[in-house]
Each structure stands twice: as C-alpha cells, then as structure tokens.
Amino acid sequence: MHVVVCGLGRIGRQLLADLEAMKSEFQIVVIEPDEDNKNIEWAREMGAVVLIGDATRAEMLEAARVQRAREVFVVTGSDECNIESVIEIRDIIARKGRYGRFAWLTLGPLKNWRFLDYVRKKLPKLCCHVHILDKDLAEIVRDKSIQLERLRSQGKGNEDKENELIDVEIFNALERTARRLLEDISATVLRKAKAENDDGETLPTSPPQVLHYFMFGFGEFGQTLALKLAELSHFPSCTRTRMSVFDYEIARTAAVFTSRYPAFCANAPEEKSWVFDPEADDWEYKNCPADDDSKPKRKSPGIDYVCNARFVEYLDIADDTMLRQMKQVCEAANIQPVILVCFEDDRENFARAERLRAKLNSQDLDWPIFVWIPRQRELSQLLSEHRQHAQSKATDSCDLIPFGQCYGSVSYTEINDSWMDWLARHIHLVWMQPKDDHWTDSVGKLQNALQDEDGLSTLRSIDWEELDKTAKLVWEGRTEWERASNRSCAVHAVLKAAALGMRITGYTTKPAAQAPELGISPEVDEQLRKMEHYRWVAERLLAGWRYAEQRSDLRKTRWQITPWSQLDSPPQSVWDEAAAEGSKLNEKMKDEVIVRLLGSVVSIGVLIPKHQPQSRT
Numbered sequence: 001m002h003v004v005v006c007g008l009g010r011i012g013r014q015l016l017a018d019l020e021a022m023k024s025e026f027q028i029v030v031i032e033p034d035e036d037n038k039n040i041e042w043a044r045e046m047g048a049v050v051l052i053g054d055a056t057r058a059e060m061l062e063a064a065r066v067q068r069a070r071e072v073f074v075v076t077g078s079d080e081c082n083i084e085s086v087i088e089i090r091d092i093i094a095r096k097g098r099y100g101r102f103a104w105l106t107l108g109p110l111k112n113w114r115f116l117d118y119v120r121k122k123l124p125k126l127c128c129h130v131h132i133l134d135k136d137l138a139e140i141v142r143d144k145s146i147q148l149e150r151l152r153s154q155g156k157g158n159e160d161k162e163n164e165l166i167d168v169e170i171f172n173a174l175e176r177t178a179r180r181l182l183e184d185i186s187a188t189v190l191r192k193a194k195a196e197n198d199d200g201e202t203l204p205t206s207p208p209q210v211l212h213y214f215m216f217g218f219g220e221f222g223q224t225l226a227l228k229l230a231e232l233s234h235f236p237s238c239t240r241t242r243m244s245v246f247d248y249e250i251a252r253t254a255a256v257f258t259s260r261y262p263a264f265c266a267n268a269p270e271e272k273s274w275v276f277d278p279e280a281d282d283w284e285y286k287n288c289p290a291d292d293d294s295k296p297k298r299k300s301p302g303i304d305y306v307c308n309a310r311f312v313e314y315l316d317i318a319d320d321t322m323l324r325q326m327k328q329v330c331e332a333a334n335i336q337p338v339i340l341v342c343f344e345d346d347r348e349n350f351a352r353a354e355r356l357r358a359k360l361n362s363q364d365l366d367w368p369i370f371v372w373i374p375r376q377r378e379l380s381q382l383l384s385e386h387r388q389h390a391q392s393k394a395t396d397s398c399d400l401i402p403f404g405q406c407y408g409s410v411s412y413t414e415i416n417d418s419w420m421d422w423l424a425r426h427i428h429l430v431w432m433q434p435k436d437d438h439w440t441d442s443v444g445k446l447q448n449a450l451q452d453e454d455g456l457s458t459l460r461s462i463d464w465e466e467l468d469k470t471a472k473l474v475w476e477g478r479t480e481w482e483r484a485s486n487r488s489c490a491v492h493a494v495l496k497a498a499a500l501g502m503r504i505t506g507y508t509t510k511p512a513a514q515a516p517e518l519g520i521s522p523e524v525d526e527q528l529r530k531m532e533h534y535r536w537v538a539e540r541l542l543a544g545w546r547y548a549e550q551r552s553d554l555r556k557t558r559w560q561i562t563p564w565s566q567l568d569s570p571p572q573s574v575w576d577e578a579a580a581e582g583s584k585l586n587e588k589m590k591d592e593v594i595v596r597l598l599g600s601v602v603s604i605g606v607l608i609p610k611h612q613p614q615s616r617t
Contacts (some may be wrong), residue, residue: 002027004069005048006055006085007054007076010375011131011173015073018412020046029274031055033076052359056084059091068094068127073415074130076516079137082130086141090166098126098165106420126166129415131173133220138170139480152504157537167476174221178228179420179491181370183400186498188368189235189336209237210281211336214326216317217343218247221372222258222485225342227384230264230307232492236499236563238530241279244274244457246314246322252336254311255298263541265309275324278332280308283534283563302547302559306538317341317352317361327365340370350379355616364429366398419507419607423598424490425471428478430593438474442467460604464509485539492535493598496528506600512605520599529563529591536591537561549573560587 003019003026012030019028023537028048032040035052043050053060055076066089132138135588189211211233215222226243229442233241243265247253258264266280279285283303315322324530341353353371360367373380380402412466429443430450430530442462449455449462475483497504500518520528540561548557559571565589601607 001068001070002065003030004029004031004061004064004066004072005084006031006072006074008032008037008043009075009077011075011410012073014040014406014410015075015412015415016046016048017407022412023071026070031060031064047424056088058088061088061092063084066160067093067098069126069128070124071129071416074128076131079132079134082132083137083141086128086130089126093126093165103346123353127169128166129169129171132170133172133174133224134171139171141168141170141480161550170480171410171415172224173406173410173417174224175228176414177221177372177374177404178225179232180231180409180496181225181403182228182491183494183498183503184370184403185233185338185368186235186495187503188399188401189338189368197206207424209235209334210239210240210242211235211338212244212276212330213338213340215340216247216314217341217349218245218250218253218257218311219342221344222247225340226257226309227261227264227542231488231542232495232535233307234492234531234534234538236527236531237493238527239285240283240285242276242335243307243309243331244326245309245311248312248314250311253458261542263305263544263546264430266305269493274312274329275312276308276310276329283537284565300547301562301569303537303541303561303563304547306541323359323363327363329604336598337367339367339369340372341369346373346376346379349373350376350383351401357400358604359426360398367401368401369404370401372404373402374406377405377407380405410476410565419504420487420490420493422468422471422507422603423476423493423607424483424486425468425488426601427489427594427597428474428482429467429471430597432474435506436474437477438470440467440470443470443514450593450600453563456600456603460511461602462511464511481543487534488535489594492532496595496598497602497609499524499528499531500599502602504607505610506608507601507606508608509606516602518599525592525595528595529588530593533564533567533588564588 003024003365005015005028008016008030012032016028016030028043028046030040030043030048030050031053033052033054036522039051040052043560044305050514051060053063055061055074072089074085076082076085130141132141189209213229213233215226218226222245230241242295245254277285286304312322326337329335339356341356342348343349343352349371350373353369362371372385373383383400383402426446429446432439432546433449434535436443445458445462446467449458452458468516478486493504500520537560540556540558543554545558545561547559547561548555549559550573560567560572568589599606602609
C-alpha cells in the first residue's frame with residue numbers, strides 16, 4: 001500500500017520529509033498541479049512518485065490509485081479544492097471499493113464472488129486527512145460524512161454502503177499552530193511566575209495573574225489565533241484574558257469579527273481608551289448597560305463574554321505613544337504581557353519584532369515576543385539558535401520566540417495521531433452510556449476507576465491497546481463539532497500539565513509497571529477544575545452558546561455557562577428535574593472527572609511527561 005499527498009506546498013513537503021525521516025516502508029505518491037513547483041525535484045530525489053495534474057479530477061486521483069492507498073493527505077492550499085478532492089475520492093471508492101491488488105476481480109462475472117467481501121474486509125478503512133481552514137465548511141464536510149455513515153448502518157443506498165471504507169479527518173494548520181504556541185506561552189509565563197514567587201513570598205491578598213496579549217496583525221491567522229487564545233488561555237489564576245489588537249483599518253475588521261463572534265469580548269468603550277477595568281478580569285463581573293431610564297438591568301447569573309479586548313489602529317510597532325500606553329496598562333504587578341507579531345509576511349514580522357525588542361530592551365522591559373514565521377524555516381531556526389544562546393547567558397533581554405513552522409504543528413505525527421488526538425478520543429469515552437454503540441467492559445472500568453479515589457490499579461489492569469481501538473470506533477461516529485469540543489479539552493491539558501510542572505511529550509498503550517503518583521493537593525485540584533470549567537465556558541460561548549435556565553441543544557443554551565461559584569446553586573427547575581429523575585446533581589464533578597483522567601493517565605505512564613513533578617503537599 002502507499003500514501004497519497006495532494007499538494008506539494010509547505011504542509012505537503014513537511015509530510016514527505018517526516019515519512020522519509022521515519023524510514024517509512026510505504027511508497028509516496030504526490031499530485032501537484034504546478035509543474036514549476038520547486039519542491040518537485042526534491043520530492044523525486046526523496047523517492048516519491050510525482051504526478052503533475054489537478055487533484056480535484058477523478059482521472060488524476062485514479063492514476064494515484066487512491067482506492068488502494070493506506071491514507072491520503074489533501075493539502076492543496078485551497079479549502080474548495082480540498083473539499084472537491086475528498087468528494088471525488090469518496091466517489092471513486094463508492095465505484096471501485098477497497099480491493100487493493102485484487103481490483104481486477106471487480107470485472108465481469110467475478111464481481112459477485114464471496115471472495116470479494118473477504119478481500120474488502122481485509123483492507124483497512126482509508127483515512128483521508130483534509131486541510132480546511134474555514135470552520136463552517138469543516139463542520140459541513142464532517143457532518144455529511146457522519147450522515148452517510150448513519151444511512152449506511154440503516155442499510156439505505158448502495159453509495160452510502162461504500163462510505164464505511166473511508167474516514168474523513170479534518171485538520172486546520174492555523175489552529176494547530178495556535179495550540180503549539182500555547183505550549184510555548186505556558187512554559188514562558190509559568191516559568192516567569194515561578195521565578196517571581198521564588199524571589200519573594202506572594203501575599204494572600206495579591207491579585208491573581210492576568211495575561212495581557214498585545215497582538216500585532218489581525219488577518220486570517222491573527223483572528224484564528226485570537227479565538228484560540230480566548231478559548232484556551234485559562235491559567236491557574238482563573239481570570240479573564242486581556243487582549244489589545246493592532247492592525248491597519250482595525251475598526252472595520254473588528255466590526256466584522258465581533259459580529260461573527262459576539263461573545264468574544266464585551267462592548268469596548270466608545271472613547272479611544274486603553275484602560276482595562278481590573279474588576280472585569282473576574283469571571284463574576286457582568287458587563288450590563290443601563291436602560292433608557294438609567295436603572296441598571298437585572299443581572300443574570302450567566303457569563304456573557306470571554307475576554308476583555310481593545311482594537312487599536314496600527315501606526316508603527318515602535319511608536320513611542322503606543323509603547324507608553326502599553327506600559328501604562330501593564331503597570332500592575334499581576335499583569336503578564338505577551339506580545340504576538342503575526343502579520344502576513346515572515347520577513348516583515350521578523351523586522352518589526354526586532355525593532356520592538358530593541359525598544360523594549362532600552363526601557364528594561366523583558367516582555368516575551370512571539371513572532372510568526374511560517375514560511376522562512378531558515379530564519380526561524382536562526383532565531384531559535386539566537387534564543388538558546390541568550391538563555392545560556394541568562395540575560396534579562398526580551399525573548400524573541402519564533403513559531404508557526406510546519407515541523408512543529410502539522411508534522412505527520414501531529415496530523416496522524418498526536419497525544420492530544422489520543423486524549424480527545426478517550427475523553428469521549430468518559431461520557432458514554434452502557435446503551436451506546438461500542439460500549440465495552442473496558443469503558444466501564446475506565447469510568448469506575450475515575451470515580452474511585454484509589455482507581456490507579458484498576459486503570460493499570462485495562463488493556464489500553466484494545467481501549468484505543470474502541471475509542472477510534474466511537475470517534476468515527478462523532479460530528480465535527482463533538483470532535484472539536486473534545487480536542488479543545490485535550491489541548492487545554494497542556495496548561496493543566498504545565499501547572500503541575502510538566503510537559504507531555506507523547507503517549508503509549510503500555511502502562512508503566514511503576515510510576516510516581518501525582519500528589520495533587522486539594523487546593524491545586526480545585527484550581528485545575530476551575531481552569532477546566534472556564535475553558536468549557538469559553539469554548540461554548542465562542543461557538544454561539546449562551547446562558548439560560550433551560551437546556552436546549554437547538555437554541556444552544558446551558559445553565560452551566562456561569563461562574564464556578566454558581567455551579568452549586570443551579571436554577572430551581574434544574575433541582576426539580578433532578579429530583580424527579582432521582583439523580584444527584586453535582587456539576588463540579590464533571591470537571592473533576594476530566595482532571596482525574598489527565599492525572600491518572602500520567603500517573604500510570606500512558607501519557608508521557610517530559611519532567612516528572614515533585615510530590616505536592
């Protein structure tokens with residue numbers, strides 16, 4: 001069997017390089033429309049078969065024998081072309097099936113032999129990884145595949161019957177870049193916070209740490225990054241994130257953005273002010289405008305928005321007035337500034353970041369600067385080497401940290417099966433019911449162990465390899481929205497792990513015979529649960545959900561979209577419903593289960609940390 005790559009741009013080249021580095025035994029077939037692409041000669045030197053043509057055309061896909069491939073990566077650089085290619089691939093398999101080397105048996109009178117069914121079952125399902133940037137398109141494509149699968153399971157239609165032989169996995173390079181960036185931010189921010197705490201004891205009355213992102217550039221990537229940071233930047237302080245966004249003609253861009261994501265931030269003041277109200281950092285804070293009679297509106301217990309943001313017209317990255325205002329809003333000791341330079345041009349980003357660093361160094365400000373360099377790999381490596389050299393000398397100058405390279409966020413392993421994908425699949429198992437399809441005893445053991453304070457021995461007895469097979473089967477039937485929700489929870493494990501002093505590097509299906517337990521104190525445990533709750537709230541708000549006493553999937557309402565302190569006081573109607581069903585109501589336990597899952601799989605060695613933390617008391 002072979003691997004097909006449609007498109008030889010940045011992502012396609014990275015996939016080929018990864019497969020070569022892994023000494024893959026599979027032949028690689030590339031479809032590339034541009035015969036002048038500079039990567040073609042390199043790919044052929046790597047041993048790949050390169051076909052010049054359009055990957056949206058059936059004849060090209062058939063020439064690449066996609067119906068016999070082990071997996072297909074559709075990364076042409078255009079959402080529309082990628083979707084067209086996926087549709088063609090599905091249609092080819094619907095016509096020809098997954099017959100591998102025995103495809104000739106589909107001809108003539110041999111077509112109905114029982115041997116055909118045997119051959120078909122022996123071939124694995126084709127996994128088609130497709131790159132789609134537009135979230136709405138991604139959800140439509142994935143949900144259409146789920147509908148076809150459900151029709152197939154009900155025995156409706158020959159075309160739908162063939163759909164069981166292909167699984168569409170959607171990924172977004174910009175979102176994955178944002179996830180990887182979150183790891184670097186957490187390492188930088190938490191390391192600095194720890195160093196400051198080590199210098200002097202923090203007073204109990206000290207205000208919690210608040211992250212303030214200064215984002216320069218609000219194009220397609222900037223907007224994706226802003227959403228992901230708002231969704232996932234929930235650190236141990238459990239405060240709202242602040243964000244100052246700079247770009248040309250920002251008023252128009254911000255108006256379109258906030259109309260699409262109204263819960264992203266509260267309405268900014270009309271005057272051009274950078275001032276942030278410290279009270280608004282607290283999730284309990286309500287942004288409630290007055291009525292016409294100047295009487296305040298009645299405040300609901302729900303949360304209305306995710307982060308505190310200001311949109312500022314960009315002039316120059318080293319503008320003195322701008323820097324003076326940046327310093328002013330970060331005067332409080334609990335404000336942690338993080339600078340993100342993410343305009344569209346790599347070299348311009350580098351030049352701007354260098355100018356800003358020089359300006360900040362001249363004012364003795366050691367704020368970290370993350371600079372987006374997705375295309376210029378050599379420039380990114382140069383910055384990384386410079387940073388390592390500066391760290392070895394322990395200087396107090398600004399860190400200039402490159403991010404966005406494919407090898408860090410959209411490598412073959414990251415796309416195919418990263419530890420975050422593994423965790424996302426297993427998070428869904430936690431919420432399964434015995435009546436659900438693919439329920440197994442191992443799923444029940446997992447759930448029972450997470451409810452048991454001493455469940456680690458039970459978790460070690462689980463066959464994790466078999467459980468992972470079950471998780472993959474369940475995952476195939478999830479909608480794209482369900483998958484995205486579980487991925488969000490898994491990605492946030494980066495910050496929870498960082499709060500415990502470790503960085504997760506991978507996973508295994510073989511638990512360690514002996515591994516030190518994480519001695520998480522009750523205080524830290526509640527901190528992690530609050531982090532998870534506010535992550536969930538942010539995810540739901542940005543996806544269009546809102547607070548209401550009655551739950552409705554159709555209207556996208558949940559009463560749990562409320563501050564942590566309010567979870568113990570649900571609406572009376574919720575109490576009445578729980579009493580009628582004879583069930584106990586403990587919403588905080590849901591967050592507890594997620595925290596226990598992470599801590600447990602690390603403790604038994606299934607998730608692999610880079611640094612094992614010291615026991616906490």
